Amino acid sequence: MTIPGILEEKLSSALKAVLGEELPADFRASVTPSADLRFGDYQSNAAMVLAKRCRTNPRALAQQVADRIGQDAVCSLEIAGPGFINFRIRPEFYAARLLAMLADDRLGVEKVQAPKTIVIDFSAPNVAKPMHVGHIRSTIIGDALSRVARFVGHHVITDNHIGDWGTQFGMILWGWKNILDEQALAANPIDELLRVYKDVNLMCKEKPELLDTCKAELVKLQAGDGENLAIWKRCVEVSKSGLSKIYDQLDIHFDYWLGESFYNDALAPLVDGMIAAGMARESDGAICVFSDGSVPPNEDPFLVQDKGEWRANPCIIRKADGGFLYATTDLATLDHRIRTWGADSIWYVVGAPQALHFRQIFSTQRRRGMDGDYRHIAFGSILGDDRKPFKTRSGDTVSLQDVLDEAIERAARVVEEKSPDMPDEEKKRVAEVVGIGAVKFAELSQNRMTDYVFNWDKMLALQGDTAPYLQNSYVRVRSIFRKLDGGPLDWSAPIQLSEDAEIHLARLLARYGEVVPQVLDDCRPNVLAAYLFDLARAFHSFYEACPVLKSEGPVRHSRLALCELTARTLKHGLGLLGIQLPDRM
Template sequence: MTLQQEIEVALSAAFEKVVGEKVSTPVVASADLRFGDYQSNAAMAQAKQRRTNPRALAQQVVDAIELGGIATTDIAGPGFINFKVTPEAFAKRARRQLDDPRLGVPSLGDGRRIVVDFSAPNVAKPMHVGHIRSTILGDSLARIAEFLGFEVIRDNHIGDWGTQFGMILHGWKTRLNHEALETDPIVELVRVYREVNAATKDDPATLDVCKAELVKLQAGDEENLAIWQQCIDLSKLGLQRIYDRLDVKFDYWLGESFYNERLPGLVDEFLEKELARVSDGAVCIFSSGELQDEQDPFRIHKEDGWQDNPAIIRKADGGFLYATTDLATVEYRIDEWKADEVWYVVGTPQQLHFRQLFDACARWGKDGEFHHIAFGSILGEDRKLMKTRSGDNVQLVDVLEEAVDRSAKVIAEKNPNLTEEEIREIAEVVGIGAVKFAELSQNRLTDYVFSWDRMLALQGDTAPYLQYSDVRIRSIFRKLDGDFQPAELQLGEDAEIHLARMLIRYGEVLPTILDDHRPNLLANYLLELARSFHSFFEACPVLKAEEDIRSSRLTLCALTSKVLRHGLGLLGIQCPDRM
C-alpha cells in the first residue's frame, strides 16, 4: 500500500465514523507543497450532498481520523483537508523502499492478458522516422504493463501482403542485383520497388504485368511464394538488427498474411449474421443505427447532411482489405490468445478505422477492451513533417546512427582518456536513450519538433541529464573505502525530506501511466526526481558529513540511483557507468 493509499484508507474510516456509511474519499498529491503533501476535497463533496457546512464536516473528520503518526492535518479554504507527512514517515517508507524489489510499486494486473500491437513496419521497406513513435511507445507501455502485473503479449503485425508485392515480384525477376541484395537487402528491395513503381506510371503494360504477378502469388504460385518468403526473411533480418539496437522484443510476428485463410469465412459469417451486407457488389459493414450520427463511426456529415460511411470487408472484385484482416486479427487474439485487452499503438490518422473496427467487434460479440493508443507526428526544425532533402522519409537507422555519432563527439571531448571502443559503447547507450526519451517525454497526442541539440543536452529535459544524474551518484560510491551498508534514514534538511518525498511517489506515479497510456508521466517524474537529487547534492554534503548523517545520505543516494535506473529501464533506456 502506498502512502497515498494509507492516508485514503484512514480518511475513509474517519468519514464512516462521522457520517455512518462508506463514502468516496479520494486523496491526491498536492500541487503546492506549502499546503501539505496530500489533500482531499471529500468533505466539500459530502457536505454538498448532506446540505451541511463543509468546514464543520471537515473538522469532525479531522478530529476522528487516526493516521498513526504518518501525517498531520489541517483544513484550508471552504473545506479542503490537507495532510503534511512527517519526516519520520518519509524516512521509514524510503528505507523500506530500498529493500523492496518492487520499489514500493503495487501490482495491479491480477493476471489480465494484454496484447500490445506496435511497430508493424511493412516488409521490403525500411523503417522510417515515423516508426519511432509506435515502436518506442509500444515497447515502453509493454514494459510498464508487465511490471505492474499484467501478462503482456507483444505482437509485431507486419505488413507482409498487399499490392506492393506485385511490383516487388516483377522487379525481383527483372531488375534485381543479387550482390546488392546480400550486402543490404532492404536497400536493394526498396530500389527495385521504386524503379518498378516509376515504370508503371509511364507504361500501363508494366502495371498489368505486376498485377498478374500479384494474382499468381495470391493463387499460390510456387515460384512467387518462394520469392515472397525470401523477401520476408530478408526484411526480418534487417528489422531485427534495428530492434536489437533499440532493445525491443516481440513474442510474435504475425503479419497480415497469417490471416489470409480466415478471411473468406469471416466475410461469410458477417453476411450470415447480418452484420454486413452487399452494396454495389462489395460486402460492407454499415451503421447499426444504435448511436447518434455524431458518435457513429459508420456515418459521416457532408454537404447534403449525414450519410452512410461503411467499412468494406470484401471488394466487388473479391479482394480483401485492412478492415477484413484486422477483424480476423481480433478474432485470433480473443479466441486463441484469450486476450482481455488489445492495445493498438498506431498514429492518429487511423482513428476512424479503429472506431469502426471496435464497433464491429462489439456487434460481433468479441468481448474485450480495445484501445487505440494514438500519437501525433514528428516534425523537423521547420515544423513540417520530418523529411530528407529529397523529400523522402528519414530512415530510422540513420536517426539512430546520427544520435550515436553526435553523442560520441560530446563524450570524446569531455573524456579524452577513454578509448575509441569505450567512447562508442557509452555513445550507443546515450544516443539511443536520447532518441527514446525525446519521444517518451512528450504527450503522445502532440506533434513534436525533433531537435538534436536539445535531445542530447546534459541539462534540461533529456535522457543524458537523467543518465548523468545516475553517473554522478555512482561516482560517489566509487570514492568509498569498503562496501556500502544501507542505514536508517535521518531526514533533517528540507532537501533531504523533499528527495525522500519524491522517491516514495514512484509507487504512486507508475500505476497512473496506464490510465491513459502516457509514459510521459514517468518521464516527467524521473526529471523531477533528478532535479530533487541535484538540489539535495548541492545543499547536503554526503561524503564529508558526520558518520550517521553520511550513512543516511548515502542510503538516499543509493535509492535514488535504483529508482532512476529502474524507471529509465521501463522506458527502455539504459544507464552507462560513466559519461
C-alpha cells in the same frame, strides 16, 4: 500500500465515523499529490464533494474529519480554503518508507490484484521497406507500455503485425525477376528491395500496361504459385533480418511477428459468416458493414455528417473485385488474439489518423459478439524545425536507421568532448547508450497526443528534460560510491531526515510506487519520464545543499541511503522506458 492509499483509508474511516449513515455507499475518498508543497504533500476535496451531497458546511465537515484523525504517526492535517484537507507527511514516516524500499527489489511498486492478458500491437513496419521516422512513436511507446504492464504483473504478449502481403508485392515480384541486383541484395536487402519497388512503380507510370503484368504476378502469388511464393518468402526473410538489427539496437523484442499473410485463410470465411449473420451486405459490388442505429449519430463510426445531414460511412470488408482490406485482416487478427491467446485487452499503438478505422473495427467486433477491452493508443506527429512533418532536405522520409546513426554520432562528439581520456571501446558503448537513450526519451517525455519538433541539440543536451541529463545524474550518484572505502554498506540501519532537501528527495522517492501504475491509466509513459526528471532535479538540489561524503555518523549513512535509492530508482525507471545507463559519461 502507497501513501495515497494509506491516507484514503484514514480519510474514509474518519468520514464514516463523522457522517455515519449519511455517507453515500458509493463514495470513495480520493487523495492526490499537492500541486503546491506549501499546502502539504497530499490533498483531498472529499469534504467539499460530500458537503454538497449531504447539505452541510464543507469547511466544518473537513475540520470534523481532521479532528477525528487527530494526532497521527503518518501525517498532520490542515484545512485550507473552502474545505480542502491537506496532508503533510511526517519525515519519520518517509524515512521508514525509504528503508522499506531499500529492502524491496520492486521499489515499492505493487503488483496489480487482477492481472490481465494484454496483447500490444506496435511498430508494424512493411516488408521490403526500411523503417522510417514515422515508426519511432509506435515502436518506442509500445515497448515502454509493454515493459510497464509486465512489471506491474500483467501477462503481456507483444505482436509485430508486419505488412507482409498486399498489392506492392506484385511490383516487387516482377522487379525481382527482371531488375534485381543480387550483390546489392546481399549487401543491404531492404534498401535493394525498396529500390526495386520504386523503380518498378516509376516504370508502371511510364508504361501503364506493366501494371497489369505486376497485378498478374500478385494473382499468381495469391493462388499459391511455387516460384512467386519462394520469392515472397525470401523477401520476408531478408526484411525481417534487416528489421531485427534495428530492434536489437533499440533493445526491443517481440513475442510474435504475425504479419497480414498469417490471416489469409481466415478472411473469406469471416466475410461469408458476417453476410450470413446479416452483419454485412453488398453495396455496389463490395461487402460493407453499415450503421445499425444502436448509438446516436454523433457517436456512430458508420455515419458521417455531410452538408448538415448524416450519410452512410460504411466499413468495407471485401472489395468489388473480391480483394480484402486492412479492416478484414484486422477483424481476423482480433479473432486470433482472443481465441488463441485468451486476450482480455488488446492495444493498438498506431497514429491518430487511424482513429476512424479502429472505431469501426472495434464496433464491428462487438457486433460480432466479441465484446472486449480494445484500445487505440493514438499519437501525434514528429515535426521538423519548420513544424512540418520531419523530412530530409530532399523531401524524402527520414530513415529510422539514419536517425539512430546520427544520434550515436552526435553523442560520440559529446562524449569525446567531455571524456577525451576514456578508452575508445568505452566511448563507443557510451555514445550508443546516450544516443539511443536520447531518441527514446525525446519521444517518451512528450504527451503522446501532441506533435513535437525533432531537435538534435535539445535532445542531446546535458541540461534540461533529456535522457543525457538523467543518465549523467545516475553517473554522478554512482561516482559517490566509487569514492568510498570499505566493503558493502548496511542498508538496514535507520534513516534520519532533517534538512528540507533531504525531505523533498525522500518525498519524490516514496512516490515511485504511485507513479509507475499511473502510466497505464491512459497509456502515458510521459508521466514516468516527468517523474524521473523531477527526481533527478531533486537529487541535484540535495547534493548541493547536503554534503554526503563530508558528513559523519547517522547523517552520512542517511544521505548515502538517499543516494543509493536515487540511483536504483533512476536505473529502474529508465529501464521501464527502455533506456540504458552508462557507468561513466
